[in-house]
Amino acid sequence: MKRVATIILNRNLPLETERLYESIRKHNGDCTDIFVVESGSEEAKLSKYCTWWANWEESLAHGLRFPRGFNYGLHQLFSKPQENNYEFYFLICNDAEVPEQPFLKTLVEIMDEHARVGILSPCSADWGEINLLREKDVRYFWYVNHIAWLIRRTYVDCVRELDSPSYMNFLYDGENLRGYESEIELITKGYINDWATAITSRVRVQENKSHLLAKADLIRTEPYEESLVKCLVEGKKWMRRKYGFNSRWAMQMYAKLFYEKFFEFHPYLEGNRID
Amino acid sequence: MLAQKLERFYRARRVTLLGVGPMSRNCVDAAIELANEHETPVMLIASRRQVECSEMGGGYVNNWSTEKFAEYVTRHDKKGQVILARDHGGPWQSPEEVREAYSLRMAMESAKRSYSVDIACGFQIVHVDPSIDINGKPSATEVLDRVFELYEYCWEEARQNRREILFEIGTEEQSGSTDSVESLDQTLREVTQFCQRNRLPPPTFIVVQTGTKVVEMRNVGSLDSPFRIAGELAPEIQLPRIMSLCRKYKIFMKEHNTDYLSDETLSWHPKLGIHAANVAPEFGVAETKAFVQLLNENGLRKYSEQFLSLAYDSMKWEKWLGPDSAAGDQERALMCGHYVFSHPVFLELKSAAVKELQGKVDVDLYLKNKVKASIFRYLIHFGWVKAI
Numbered sequence: 001m002k003r004v005a006t007i008i009l010n011r012n013l014p015l016e017t018e019r020l021y022e023s024i025r026k027h028n029g030d031c032t033d034i035f036v037v038e039s040g041s042e043e044a045k046l047s048k049y050c051t052w053w054a055n056w057e058e059s060l061a062h063g064l065r066f067p068r069g070f071n072y073g074l075h076q077l078f079s080k081p082q083e084n085n086y087e088f089y090f091l092i093c094n095d096a097e098v099p100e101q102p103f104l105k106t107l108v109e110i111m112d113e114h115a116r117v118g119i120l121s122p123c124s125a126d127w128g129e130i131n132l133l134r135e136k137d138v139r140y141f142w143y144v145n146h147i148a149w150l151i152r153r154t155y156v157d158c159v160r161e162l163d164s165p166s167y168m169n170f171l172y173d174g175e176n177l178r179g180y181e182s183e184i185e186l187i188t189k190g191y192i193n194d195w196a197t198a199i200t201s202r203v204r205v206q207e208n209k210s211h212l213l214a215k216a217d218l219i220r221t222e223p224y225e226e227s228l229v230k231c232l233v234e235g236k237k238w239m240r241r242k243y244g245f246n247s248r249w250a251m252q253m254y255a256k257l258f259y260e261k262f263f264e265f266h267p268y269l270e271g272n273r274i275d
Numbered sequence: 276m277l278a279q280k281l282e283r284f285y286r287a288r289r290v291t292l293l294g295v296g297p298m299s300r301n302c303v304d305a306a307i308e309l310a311n312e313h314e315t316p317v318m319l320i321a322s323r324r325q326v327e328c329s330e331m332g333g334g335y336v337n338n339w340s341t342e343k344f345a346e347y348v349t350r351h352d353k354k355g356q357v358i359l360a361r362d363h364g365g366p367w368q369s370p371e372e373v374r375e376a377y378s379l380r381m382a383m384e385s386a387k388r389s390y391s392v393d394i395a396c397g398f399q400i401v402h403v404d405p406s407i408d409i410n411g412k413p414s415a416t417e418v419l420d421r422v423f424e425l426y427e428y429c430w431e432e433a434r435q436n437r438r439e440i441l442f443e444i445g446t447e448e449q450s451g452s453t454d455s456v457e458s459l460d461q462t463l464r465e466v467t468q469f470c471q472r473n474r475l476p477p478p479t480f481i482v483v484q485t486g487t488k489v490v491e492m493r494n495v496g497s498l499d500s501p502f503r504i505a506g507e508l509a510p511e512i513q514l515p516r517i518m519s520l521c522r523k524y525k526i527f528m529k530e531h532n533t534d535y536l537s538d539e540t541l542s543w544h545p546k547l548g549i550h551a552a553n554v555a556p557e558f559g560v561a562e563t564k565a566f567v568q569l570l571n572e573n574g575l576r577k578y579s580e581q582f583l584s585l586a587y588d589s590m591k592w593e594k595w596l597g598p599d600s601a602a603g604d605q606e607r608a609l610m611c612g613h614y615v616f617s618h619p620v621f622l623e624l625k626s627a628a629v630k631e632l633q634g635k636v637d638v639d640l641y642l643k644n645k646v647k648a649s650i651f652r653y654l655i656h657f658g659w660v661k662a663i
Contacts, residue, residue, distance in 0.1 A: 128508025131455065143511045145503060180501075232501050248501060249543040252511040274512065 004032040004104055004150070005086040007073035010047050010094045011039045011063045017047040017094045024092075028104040032090065037073040039064035052076050054167065066093055066146060067172030067179040074156065075170040089156065092148040095208045103203045107150045110138055110200055116266060118155025118195030119187065122148060122203035132274055133201035140196040140272045142259035143252060146183045148205045152195070159189045173242070178227070180235020181248055184255045191258035194265065198272070276439055277358065277399050278479060281527070284316070289545040291657035294320040294360060294529075295650060296555025297344070298613045299562055300337045301639055305646040307348065310356035315659040317650075318400065319348060320362035320553050323369040328392035331371060331385070338617045341389070345396035360400035360443075361393045362553065365425060367407040376409060383421065387428050394432045394440060400479070401429050402443040419462070423469050430475050443529060445482025456516050459483065463524045480529040480551060483517050486510040487532040490597040491610055492560055494535040518548045527551060533653075541656035554653060556595070558646050559613025565645035567609070569636065570628060578628045583608040585615050585624075 006024055010017035021034055035051040040059035054064050054072055064072055070091045077084045088108060092098070107120055114120075121144045123130050133139060151171075161169040168174035176182050187197045209224070222230065239245040245254070263270055284290060295306040297319050310317040321344065327333055329340035339347070348357055366382030367373050369389065377385060390401060405413070405421035413421070422444055433440040444466060463481065470477045486497035486507070497504045521528045527550035533541075534557035544552060563586070570579035586592075587604055591611035596602065602610070615621045629638045654660045 126505040127503070128506060129512070131508060132512075141512065143509055228502060247539045247543060249511070249539070249547070253546070256515060274516065 001085050002031055002033050003087045003108055004028075004090050005077060005084070005088070006032045006034045006090040006092065006104075007070060007077075008034065008036045008049075008092055008094055009039050009064075009066060009069040009073070010036055010041060010050075011069075012041045012045040013094055014041075014045050014047040018049060020092070020094055020096070020098065021047070021049045023098060023100060024104075027100065027102045031104050031108065033086075035073055035077070037064070037069050037076075039069040039072070062177070064167065065178050066091075067176060067182050068167045068174040071170035071172050071174055072167035074160075075165050075167060078160075078165070078170070087153050089151045089153065090148065091146070091151060092205075093146075093207075096148045097206045097208050098148065099204060104150075106203050107200070110198070110202065111150065111152060114138060114196070114198060114272070116194060116196050116269060117198045118152050118158075118190045118193075119144070119197040120150045121146070121197070121199050122205040123199050123201045124206050125204055126206065127199075129199055130201055133199065136271075137202045138198050138200045138272065139274050140198050140259070140262075140269070141274060142184075142187055142191070142197070142255040144183060144187065144197055144199055146179070147207045155190060155193075155195045158193045158195065159186070173238070175242075176238040177234055178231035180231045181239060181251050182235075184251050188255040188258050191255070191262045194262065196262060196269070196272070278439075278441055280316070281441075281479070285527070285550060288658065289548070290659055291544040291549050292316060292318060292551040293650070293653045293657055293659070294318040294362070294551060294553035296362070296553065296558060297321050297325055297336050297339075298555060298559035299616045299646075301562055301643040302558045302646050303337075303344075303348065304351070305558075305643050305650055307351050307357055308643075309647055309650055309654060311352065311354045313654065313660050314354060314356060315654060316356050316358055317654075318358040318360045318551070318553075320360045320402075320555070322362045322555075323364065323389060327369060328389055330392070331369060331389065335614060335617060341392045341396050341398075345398070349397060358400060359393075359396070359398040360402070361390070361398050362402050362555075363404045364390055364393070364401055365403060365405040365407065366421065367409050368404065373409055379408070379410070383424065386425060390425065390429050391432050394429065394438050395436055397438065399439060400441045400443055402445060402480075402482070403429070404445050404482075406445070415458070415462075419465055419469075422466065426469070426475065426478075427473060441479040442476070443480035443482060444478045445529070445531070456513070456520055459517065460520055463520065463526065467524060477524075478526060480527045481521065481524075482529050482531055483521075485514060485517070485530045485549065487530060487536065489532045489534050489556060489595065491595050491600065491602055491606070492535065492557075494532070495597070496532070499536050499540045514547055514549075521548075529553070538652070538656060541653065544656065545658040552653075552657070554650075556610075556613070558649055560609060561649040562616075562642050562646050563609055563612030565642050566612070566625075566638075569632075569638065569641060573632060573635070575628055575631060578624045581624050582612065582615075582621060585618060585620050586612040589615050589618075591615075 036047050036049045038046050038050045038053040040054055040063040160171050172182050190197055239251055245251050297303045306317050325334045325336040326339050326341055326344045329342055333340040366386045372382045372385050403422050403425045405418055488496040497507050498510045503509055530549050530552040533552040533554045567579045586608040591614040592607040595610045
């Protein structure tokens, strides 16, 4: 049994998705099974590796975006417990660029070294965090964007929806469609439950924004700038409704609070702090 | 006294001290009035371009020399709420020193003479900033050596004049991104060692790069950006790290280029522990826009056009222009109207406009109130005044 389940999220970009699928399979196929969620793709634009197709009306109209899309994939996997014996889930969007060499093994090794890490993100070359990872290549953070995350199953079991799981709530809160600050919520849930979130520079991934900038019409999404505005407006409404937070800073400080508490309860992990 | 007062403020509640750039007489009056009306300390942070000692010909703001400016503020600040502060003191911070291509020694001597007058006139905070060098970017060691020389000089001047001064140090120009904690740590360590070695008081403020940068009439730094900026460490991560470093060295953190930040970000300044923040061009632009609007609304477009063309021709907008700017001539003029407030042509056209508006609008009262509204936004968000 392979230890990792990779879930690739696609919407209407079959070639890019297939390229990513094949690259991961070629270099990491020995340690991962790969699943593709078609997040409201048109039938003609399904990837040949499609595993699950979210093809209901709303999904076709708006796509699932990453929170609902990964929820959908994870929910499908968890619906068949006998086939879901994975220890880790690698959740990656099709606009991510991954190393053309084995990297999942490295990520899993880091997870094995850091037993209290629930979420592990490779560092992107254009993140300033890279400067904090020069001397020590794995550190714990309270703020990380989701490009490609390796998530530990025990963390997922700890925070996932149990009563009525669906693509709306399995892990991410699907009410926040485009997911502005949704990552912070998962990170905070982690720290509250004794699970840290780490970034490593041992593996690099990068978001290829050119897909959103140049292929928005193909993906059948809004132009990039419009998408950012919607993402922000929806995200702020969501934060206000759910937490009564009026600012992203409130969400950040909320996460930071539990980050600090985590080290009070796990002082032996102090060396992984970023300050 | 001032040091204890600041300690007391920060102990009592989380506030951010506002530094107001004295962009015009109306701006200075607005700051003094607000500070006195709300019994709130406000710093007036004069750069050497704005206000300079008489021996060096004064500054562009109201043609004030340091002596006259200090006398004016002291006379009008009835409750003693205004703190006179020198912003960006140091070599080549005066246009004369650049224009005449002063040598290092001349520029340092000139900076010292300027500080002497500041201290004698009652400036209580001096920003020691030797980051400019017309001969090329100085190394970190060179910058620190210059900081130490000026620091020691100012302290000795204050001692001889029996004045209390506080030091603000800042050794880098604002870039819009955040500081490297490691380099900040090194600067603070060296400054602390220098102060201990020479039995000097440690600096009160350190200027840190929080991710603010003013371009044209907006703030384009990472602090106010709701999304990650490529290549930069998110300020959400960096600010708490810088704060904890400042706590370690028992120094207050000061932000520059705070202009035009959103209400949301400003209101988080006290909570994030930013002790002080400087705002300057925004207040000048507020007055410029108010004056242009007033003229246009009262059928005095001939004067507003004359003002805008004077401002445009000054070319002072060049300093604020962003790369590949789409700003038109009018916007460029609005960016820099305050630089010509003391120009004879402006004084003449303003006087003519005042005459035409007599009995209808008190022009300076109107302009001062507009600037007051602009400053007031900061006092609310910085925790000094409760929003009504």
